[in-house]
Amino acid sequence: MLDTVADRKTARKSSDERRDDIVRATLGLVARKGFAGVTLREVATEVGVVHGLIRHYFASRDELVAAAFDFAVSSELESDRALLDGLDPLSALAGWLAATPENHYRVWIDAWSEAARTPPLAAALDRHHRDCERILTTVIERVVDAGLGASADPAADSRLLTAVADGVAVQHHAVGVIGVEEANAIVFGAAERQLSLEPGALARVNPVPARGQWAESPSR
Amino acid sequence: MLDTVADRKTARKSSDERRDDIVRATLGLVARKGFAGVTLREVATEVGVVHGLIRHYFASRDELVAAAFDFAVSSELESDRALLDGLDPLSALAGWLAATPENHYRVWIDAWSEAARTPPLAAALDRHHRDCERILTTVIERVVDAGLGASADPAADSRLLTAVADGVAVQHHAVGVIGVEEANAIVFGAAERQLSLEPGALARVNPVPARGQWAESPSR
DNA sequence: TCCCTTGTTGTCCAAATGGATAACAAAGCT
DNA sequence: AGCTTTGTTATCCATTTGGACAACAAGGGA
Structure with a gap:
C-alpha cells in the first residue's frame, strides 16, 4: 500500500x-x-x-x-553556557542582562509563586537561581580580568544585578509599566555603575546577543 | 432568654x-x-x-x-501613606525598602503571574505599582530636600530601587537563597549608593518601621 | 404584633479534571 | 510469518468546582 x-x-x-x-x-x-x-x-x-x-x-x-520545568531549566542553562563562550566580556554581560522573551520569563514568574506549594519545583528553582548567579559572577570576573571594569565582590555584584534584572523583568513582563528598551536601559545602567564601566558601554553593544529559549514543538 | x-x-x-x-x-x-x-x-x-x-x-x-486583591491594594496603600507621615526622611526610606512580611509578598508574586490572564487584576496591579513608585519618589525627594542625599532623577531612582526591592524580595521569599538581613543589606546598600547617602545610613535606622499588612479576620 | 427585607442554609446540577482500564494497532524480534 | 512489546485510542469513574434555587429565619420598620 x-x-x-x-x-x-x-x-x-x-x-x-x-x-x-x-x-x-x-x-x-x-x-x-x-x-x-x-x-x-x-x-x-x-x-x-x-x-x-x-x-x-x-x-x-x-x-x-x-x-516540563526541568526541561526549561536545563535547556536554558545549556543555551546560557553557549552564550558565555565565544563572546567578548562586554557582549556576554549585555547578552546576559538583556530582557528575555515573553513566554520565557512567564514561566519563571509562575515558578516563583508555585514554588511555595510545590517542593520539587522549589528545589529546581533554587538550583536554577544559583546557576544564574554563578554564571553572572563568571561573566563579571571576565569583565574585570579584561580590565574593562571593577568589582570588589563579583558574587555580591552578581546577586544585586540578578535582583535588578528580575525586578525589571517583573516591571516589563508582568506589570507592563516599561518597554523593552527602557528595561534594558535600567539594567545596563545599573551594571555600568556597579561595575565602574564607562557609561553607555553596555548600551553600545550591538546587536545584543539574545538568550535562548525552548523551541515550540517543531513538528506541528 | x-x-x-x-x-x-x-x-x-x-x-x-x-x-x-x-x-x-x-x-x-x-x-x-x-x-x-x-x-x-x-x-x-x-x-x-x-x-x-x-x-x-x-x-x-x-x-x-x-x-480581595483590591482590598490588599487599598489597605496596603493606606498603611503606606501613614508610614510616610511622621517619620524622618531616612526612617521613611528604610521602612519603605525593608523586607515586607511573607504572606504580604506572596500575594504580589501571585498577582504578577495571574495578571496576564486576569485583566482586572492587571489593572489593579498597574495602579498599585505606579502608586508604589510615586510614594518612593516622594520619599526620595524628601531625603534630597533634607540635604541627606542626592538624586538627579528621583522618579528614575525610584523605579530602579523598586526593581531592586522586588528582585530581592523574589530571592528572599520565593527562591529563598537569602535571609531577611541579607535582603535588607542589599536593598539598603543599593539605595545608599544610588542616592549618595553615607554608607550605612539606612542600616543604622533602628528600629526599621514595619510596613503594614492586612489583618487576619479578628473575630475568629 | 405583623410583615417585608435579607442574611443563611441545604441541596441539586452540569461541567471539567485526573486517573484507570481494556481493546487495538504499529514495530520489532525471532 | 508469528509473537511480543509498547504506543495509542476510546471509555468509564469518582471527585471537585462554580453556580442556581428554594426554603428558612433573624431583624427592622410600620
Missing part, C-alpha cells in the same frame, strides 16, 4: 519524540496558563493525542509539570 | 462585617494557595459559612478574588 498523506495521521512517533512533544507543549501551556492552569486534556489536544496517552509517559500531572 | 454562648452560632452578622470576613479570608487563602487555588468552598469553610452564601455577596469567583 502506498504511503499516502492520509497515512501520516496513523504514523506512530518514537517514544522520545512523543515525550519531547508533550514536554514542550506543557511548557508552552505553562507560559500561557500558569502551572496551576495546565490541564492534561489541553496538553493532549495541543500535541494531538488523547489525554490518556500522557499517562503512558508521565505517572501523574505533577510529574509532567515537573518534567 | 439569656444571650448564651451557644446562641452566638446563630447570631447573624451585619452585611459589612460578613463581607469583610470573606474578603480577608480570601486574601489569606490567596497568599497560601495562589489566586488560581482559591476555592469558594474553602473560603466558606474558613469563614464558617456555607459556600452558597458567598454568592450572596459576590456574583462570581472572579469578582471575589478581584475584591
Whole structure:
C-alpha cells in the first residue's frame, strides 16, 4: 500500500519524540496558563493525542509539570553556557542582562509563586537561581580580568544585578509599566555603575546577543 | 432568654462585617494557595459559612478574588501613606525598602503571574505599582530636600530601587537563597549608593518601621 | 404584633479534571 | 510469518468546582 498523506495521521512517533512533544507543549501551556492552569486534556489536544496517552509517559500531572520545568531549566542553562563562550566580556554581560522573551520569563514568574506549594519545583528553582548567579559572577570576573571594569565582590555584584534584572523583568513582563528598551536601559545602567564601566558601554553593544529559549514543538 | 454562648452560632452578622470576613479570608487563602487555588468552598469553610452564601455577596469567583486583591491594594496603600507621615526622611526610606512580611509578598508574586490572564487584576496591579513608585519618589525627594542625599532623577531612582526591592524580595521569599538581613543589606546598600547617602545610613535606622499588612479576620 | 427585607442554609446540577482500564494497532524480534 | 512489546485510542469513574434555587429565619420598620 502506498504511503499516502492520509497515512501520516496513523504514523506512530518514537517514544522520545512523543515525550519531547508533550514536554514542550506543557511548557508552552505553562507560559500561557500558569502551572496551576495546565490541564492534561489541553496538553493532549495541543500535541494531538488523547489525554490518556500522557499517562503512558508521565505517572501523574505533577510529574509532567515537573518534567516540563526541568526541561526549561536545563535547556536554558545549556543555551546560557553557549552564550558565555565565544563572546567578548562586554557582549556576554549585555547578552546576559538583556530582557528575555515573553513566554520565557512567564514561566519563571509562575515558578516563583508555585514554588511555595510545590517542593520539587522549589528545589529546581533554587538550583536554577544559583546557576544564574554563578554564571553572572563568571561573566563579571571576565569583565574585570579584561580590565574593562571593577568589582570588589563579583558574587555580591552578581546577586544585586540578578535582583535588578528580575525586578525589571517583573516591571516589563508582568506589570507592563516599561518597554523593552527602557528595561534594558535600567539594567545596563545599573551594571555600568556597579561595575565602574564607562557609561553607555553596555548600551553600545550591538546587536545584543539574545538568550535562548525552548523551541515550540517543531513538528506541528 | 439569656444571650448564651451557644446562641452566638446563630447570631447573624451585619452585611459589612460578613463581607469583610470573606474578603480577608480570601486574601489569606490567596497568599497560601495562589489566586488560581482559591476555592469558594474553602473560603466558606474558613469563614464558617456555607459556600452558597458567598454568592450572596459576590456574583462570581472572579469578582471575589478581584475584591480581595483590591482590598490588599487599598489597605496596603493606606498603611503606606501613614508610614510616610511622621517619620524622618531616612526612617521613611528604610521602612519603605525593608523586607515586607511573607504572606504580604506572596500575594504580589501571585498577582504578577495571574495578571496576564486576569485583566482586572492587571489593572489593579498597574495602579498599585505606579502608586508604589510615586510614594518612593516622594520619599526620595524628601531625603534630597533634607540635604541627606542626592538624586538627579528621583522618579528614575525610584523605579530602579523598586526593581531592586522586588528582585530581592523574589530571592528572599520565593527562591529563598537569602535571609531577611541579607535582603535588607542589599536593598539598603543599593539605595545608599544610588542616592549618595553615607554608607550605612539606612542600616543604622533602628528600629526599621514595619510596613503594614492586612489583618487576619479578628473575630475568629 | 405583623410583615417585608435579607442574611443563611441545604441541596441539586452540569461541567471539567485526573486517573484507570481494556481493546487495538504499529514495530520489532525471532 | 508469528509473537511480543509498547504506543495509542476510546471509555468509564469518582471527585471537585462554580453556580442556581428554594426554603428558612433573624431583624427592622410600620
